[in-house]
């Protein structure tokens with residue numbers, strides 16, 4: 001089996017998607033990763049895909065959907081259906097928000113897309129709460145890394161993934177009452193905004209955070 005991995009993040013090599021791919025690859029002996037942010041290379045990536053029989057797409061949720069370059073690539077794929085027909089495909093979608101519900105529409109879309117492309121779908125895996133992966137110390141992400149590696153192992157061995165691993169990775173559809181109460185406290189203490197405020201300040205946009213340019 002030969003595996004081609006598509007990183008669909010606009011951040012490319014510096015993305016949370018790349019971290020997730022490294023977890024997936026833990027026990028995989030060989031795979032090739034391509035970066036969909038290089039939109040001009042989409043045609044040559046389609047050409048490259050011809051020699052692989054397993055495909056994995058890893059990308060973040062963007063505005064409840066997918067990043068533009070992923071959509072662009074899917075449209076190119078649709079124009080080259082003959083290249084992809086019969087290949088096995090998997091998707092890992094991850095989101096900034098920490099509830100799986102945000103990714104559920106996209107999950108359905110991906111099953112439909114694989115169906116239209118006449119590809120065999122292995123699984124769609126949802127990982128909420130990914131924004132911090134790049135900056136978290138490895139011990140904080142160790143559990144998720146292990147779960148993703150287990151899926152990678154099964155995928156390469158060509159055996160079905162363990163349903164309980166997928167479910168654990170995904171977590172609950174929405175927060176439980178106690179989790180919601182915990183978040184409220186974190187919010188009240190101003191801790192939930194720490195990372196985002198830091199990003200806004202880094203990009204000199206902190207004083208614009210309440211701007212509403214399109215409001216009446």
Ligand SMILES: Cc1cc2nc3c(=O)[nH]c(=O)nc-3n(C[C@H](O)[C@H](O)[C@H](O)COP(=O)(O)O)c2cc1C
Pocket residue numbers: 009010011014015016017018059060061062063064065094095096097098102130131132
């Ligand atoms: C323009 C933009 C739109 C986003 N939209 C969503 C969204 O609708 N829902 C969500 O949960 N996270 C959203 N996020 C957060 C990303 O999914 C999250 O930060 C992810 O970890 C980024 O992964 P990457 O580093 O691989 O690009 C968005 C991020 C950006 C920059």
